Amino acid sequence: MTATETTNSLKESKDIYQNGYAKALELLHKCASKDGFLASPTEKTNYRRIWGRDGAILGITALMTDEADLIDAGRQTLQTLAAYQGPHGEIPSNVDTASDRISYGGMAGRVDANLWFIIGCGEYWRATGDDDFLDEMIPAIEKVRFLLGAWEFNNRGLLYIPETGDWADEYIHNGYVLFDQLLYLQALRTLCAIHRARQNTEDHALREKVSRLKHLIRANYWFVDDIIPDDVYHEILYKKGRKAATKCAASYWVPFFSPHGYGYRFDSLANVLVSLLDVADDERRDNVEKYIRNTVMTDGEQLLPAFAPVIKPMDDDWKDLHMTFTYTFKNEPYEYHNGGLWPMISGFYVADMARRGKKDIAERHLQKIHEANSLVMDGEPWGFPEYIHGSKHSAAGTRHQGWSAAGAVIGTCALQGKSFFRIGDRDE
Template sequence: MPDQPFDNSPSAEQAVAEGLERAMALLHACSTAHGFVASPSAGQNYHRIWGRDGVIIALAALQTHDGELRETARRTLQTLATYQGPHGEIPSNVDPGTKRISYGGTTGRVDADLWFVIGCGEYWRATGDDAFLERLLPVIERVRFLLGAWEFNARGLLYIPLTGDWADEYLHNGYVLYDQLLYLQAQRTLARIHAAVHGSPDHVLQDQTGRLLHLIRANYWFDGEGIPDDAYHEVLYRKGLQAAPHCGGQHWMASFSPSGYGYRFDAFANVLASLFDVADDTQRARVDAFIGEQTADYELPLLPAFHPVIEPVDEDWESLQVMFSYSFKNRPYEFHNGGLWPVVTGFYVADLARRQRFDEARRYLHGIHRANALVMESEAWAFPEYVHGRKFTPGGTRHQGWSAAAAIIGHHAVQGRGPFRIDAHVG
């Protein structure tokens, strides 16, 4: 991204103020008696309480001082807990009116469970509502047990099936970094809860959390310095390292599985690696450089879900174009295939602000507001799900709650209130 001065003009500041006001209004529109719906727009199941979307919207609500939104955050978590599955699974989405529950499509959504645990901890820390925590503790413990079972081989990493997380029509599976990072944050949350409830630390959980941190650092960043002691599988790591000269040392690897590593840049994972203090300052700087040089366009500074784009000439295209539930969404520069996502960018703004990089944080926050202001179906401020990576046209579902949440998360982070109160130094 070229180095250009940040726009501090009155018109730019007015646009920011309008963007925040509109985002708050959309969060209120998403607020229902049962919690936050993904979108107040009808169709495609978005007018439901979602595990992933609902918690991310709740994180934004908890940064505000709006009592109604904070109460909706509580109702979101309570609704998800009420419809917990028989093995501990948290719904991917639920319609409390019709009692229709989905725990996923062709496979379950692992990150719904992870976001739920994180959301419960963040609500409790933000509000001091011990009675809420006491009520939901049995639900949280069942989720904890289920997550342990999803390690399969009891070696510390969750195994994620195809379509098993937010990239539910994309080609990654196995030991996906995004999910491991959420698992790390969920374990930190569990540790903080245990210490508060029992008055003493859970040493087994502390050991598991430390082990997971080491596994992530050792297996998802290639620096060309040999095989680390915590390599999950030495031969697999060596083969991955040999195949990664184009990206090793520039960003975190997206995933690995028995068939090898995934080398595409996963923006959400790379942002969370910094926010959750997995990355060191050198790694952060290299990821920032990669984003600025390879993925972010100054014309509309937003992060893509994944980079580079899978094109029809690529060997992955044949598999990608049959990976959909109802209709194919992942054409080049659309949806997860190079589409630009306000929600991912919102967490990047929070990370940049946390690192005192306020000019860059504000620049990306302006990008979120500009994306949210795009016109869909003749309506401005449509809050699209994503933006086309080349044409900068809006795509997906409009009135997307977590696109509004991105603006709120970014705004409050720049003001000094980040979305996560539980961190590596708490609990």
């Protein structure tokens, strides 16, 4: 590369970094409808709908921007979801308000939509002090709370998640999925904060439930040689799982366990959230960071994949993965959840790095989020792709994805000292 080419490349990178936040805000405004945030303004399948998980994430992101119309769209999102709540308390996976078409999930319900709803309501209330909104939402929140308790099934503190039951809806994990337990922990923290504010007293049983869930997560999803934790969920299963955990022991948090055993692939979003939500201690944070640098990002890539390593046709899990789809198969190697690189996940990673004082790392990753969001789709720049192909590094998935824009906003605001989660472990 010549000196001129190097100068032009640096200028282009600087321009993308400077424009990335503005372009992301512009897309969030396009996602804001009269009924709340659309997953995408793109007319594709059901993306132009109000979504439970996407809408809550965009709504919390809006709170970081201090832009009144975006914050209002976040409030309206939650009100729309509550208006279409199911008879048992189910929060919709997505809603088409024009036709009143409601989906609570595909082959299985989406547990995480319910968790994000409680979290979203609490974050909006904490940020705005809007007690009237909270009073309006309490009946819906209480119905979700009851439903989540029923989804523990054996009343032992962890939610049981069916296959396709959360955002990784065409991936092969199920049972006691770490990602959903972390959201459950945050939802319970939110309920504690709400109870304290409304009743001017503590709900001691709820606080004990939060404390136990944190201990369960720490004990059951991190393997250490020759130690059986006090809060192990099933001792025999844990021993078998630890014995088979040749790569992840003391390196990262395992993604799930079920009556059939443990899963061992690296779940990026769960491993970021376990730090961001202050479940991990500093030693485990550092071990995860080392694993990401040495194993997950071996080619120097600065975006995180949904899961790693990639499942390939010669792998034992390929047959099950290849059967897990609703309409068309999306999880070819390095695509979608199977090794696709996600700006949304990377935005949370930037937030965690910024919060831990690792500004240089955070800025490098934020630059890569902007570069990914700026990729051309359908002949236009700034396509905000849903994900990036893990080996070709090309734009993939749905165009103008709202939470890809949110990833850029979350990262930018985190570097300015703003928090995505205002309700934290102090609220336990």
